[in-house]
Amino acid sequence: MTPPHRQAPGRRTAVLRREAVLATVPFAVAALLAAAGPAAAGTIGASGAGDPYFPFSGNGGYHVKHYDLTLRYDTTGRHLDGKAVLTARATQKLTRFDLDLNGLKVTRVTVDGTTAGFRRSGQELVVTPRHALREDREFHVTVSYSGTPKPVSDPDGSADGWIPTDDGAFVAGEPQGAMTWFPANNHPQDKSSYDFTITVPKGRTAVANGVLRGVRTVNGHTTFRWHQAEPMAAYLATATVGKFKTEQYTTGDGIQVFNAVDSREARAAAPVLKKLPSVLKWESRLFGPYPFRAAGSIVDHAPDVGYALETQSRPLYDSAPDVSTLVHESAHQWFGDSVSLTAWKDIWLNEGFATYAEWLYSEQHGGDSAQKSFDALYARPAANELWAFPPGDPGSGKNIFDTPVYARGAMTLHELRKAVGDHDFFRILRAWATEHRGGHGTTAQFVKLSERISGEDLSGLFHTWLYAQGKPSTA
Structure with a gap:
């Protein structure tokens, strides 16, 4: 587990993370429009996706199909120059729309090559195209910007986004941080493909999501090109920069693996990262085929961060992970990355599932059984933080990153397993990951799926473990 002094206040504690296509777009867009409310009926895109936990995150009126991000980062001066080209589709007539962008100076915005008006309003970049965009029209927005990116402070006091390190930057965007380094429709409802072109001083490596397409060094700077083909929520994007030792290989299943490890963490990380192919193979047997064409790890030396993150296709660690953390973040590739949230209140669908994957791995690899893990938690008194709120x-x-979401979320799955039996339980997990692959899911949909496969009324079980206040009874 991560030593307590490495943890961010109130976030991703040891029991949690060890502290550490487009075929589904209509559903996401429908959710955005429904959340946007009456504004969707006009010609101004809503300034938020309607999520009560983060009301200004995301935007209405359009869906981003693709981000093409060109970045240049000076690790000495910590200066970022960026150009973002967004390919989007209007989901209503638009005379104005917003992008999420926190800090940084915007110098120019164009829509379909024509200069557009823009202004800043808090974390919103408000764009007014010269001509209204008709509903269903595909359009391109280009934003040129620069400055010194800084992380945002989350409601729990921890930092996310572009976090400077002594040799580059640790770039982790959950839940709000994507907007600290590129303009985005920053809510999990909106998923897109990505291209990254990142230039850094020679000797540094820039690691993003997906497959490495090329590396070129010219005049003392190296440019890395990455392509993430499968749909990805903005908070799962990364552009982490540092002095890394790298390795590349292809697994027997054809997955392209890229690992980047800070030399200060290399010795501790090596035996754990060696297990990555076997962990992915094991999880694929339980949850269905691995959902992406790329995999790997970024192991940074970022002692002030205090957590790891399931950045899509390539989890990001603030230090050398243990095996349980590797299992947890790898499980997120199915639960959280491929099957994404529709609302942040359903975060247990990410963290409870990844935590239960740790329990299953332990159970099937000579460690404690899932029942023993459950019992150890259930023994905690009613005043314990585990029962502070329903997950x-x-x-x-x-x-959203406190103990109940992770631990009681995992306990909910164990209660489901006991209620329906192993055969149906593992069918449910696999069906959830398969039927919602590349898309989104809600708690209500998971309950409905569980009842369909098991043939049982599970409303009482889910109400007790997900929504009832206090310590549930197991009687």
Whole structure:
């Protein structure tokens, strides 16, 4: 586990992370429009996706199909120059729309090559195209920007986004941080493909999501090109920069692996990263085929961060992970990355599932059984933080990375397993990951799926473990 002094206040504690296509777009867009409310009926895109936990995150009126990000980062001066080209589709007539961008100076915005008006309003970049965009029209937005990116402070006091390190930057965007380094429709409802072209001083490596397409060094700077083909929520994007030792290989299943490890963490990380192919193979047997064409790890030396993140296709660690953390973040590739949230209150669908994957791995690899893990938690008294709030609706963004979401979320799955039996339980997990692959899911949909496969009424079980206040009874 991560030593307590390495943890960010109130976030991703040891029991949590060890502290550490487009075929589904209509669903995401429908959710955005429904959340946007009456504004969707006009010609101004809503300034938020309607999520009560983060009301200004995301935007209405359009769906981003693709981001093409060109970045240049000076690791000495910590200066970032960026150009973002967004390929989007209007989901209503638009005379104005917003992008999420925190800090940084915007110098020019164009829509389909024509200069557009823009202004800043808090974290919103408000864009007014010269001509209105008709509904269903595909359009391109280009934003040129620069400055010194800084992380945002989340409701629980921890930092996310572009976090400077002594040799580059640790770039982790959950839940709000994507907007600290590129203009985005920054809510999990909106998923897109990505291209990254990142230039850094020679001797540094820039690691993003997906497959490495090329590396070129010219005049003392090296440019890395990455392509993430499968749909990805903005918070899962990364452009982490540092002095890394790298390795590349292809697994027997054809997955392209790229690992980047800070030399200060290399010795401790090596035996754990060696297990990555076997962990992915094991999880594929349980959850269905691995959902991406690329995999790997970024192991940075970022002692002030205090957590790891499931950046899509290539999890990001602030230090050398243990095996349980590797299992947890790898499981997120199915639960959280491929099957994404529709609302942040359903975060247990990410963290409870990844935590239960740790329990299953232990159970099947000579460690404690899932029942023993459950019992150890259930023994905690009613006043313990584990029972502070129900995981199915934590109540605010401040609570989404606290103990109940992870541990009681995993306990909910174990209660489901006991209720329906192993055969149906593992069918449910696999069906969830398969039927929602590349898309989104809600708690209500998971309950419905569980009842369909098991043939049982499970409403009481889910109400007790996800929504009831206090310590549930197991009687």
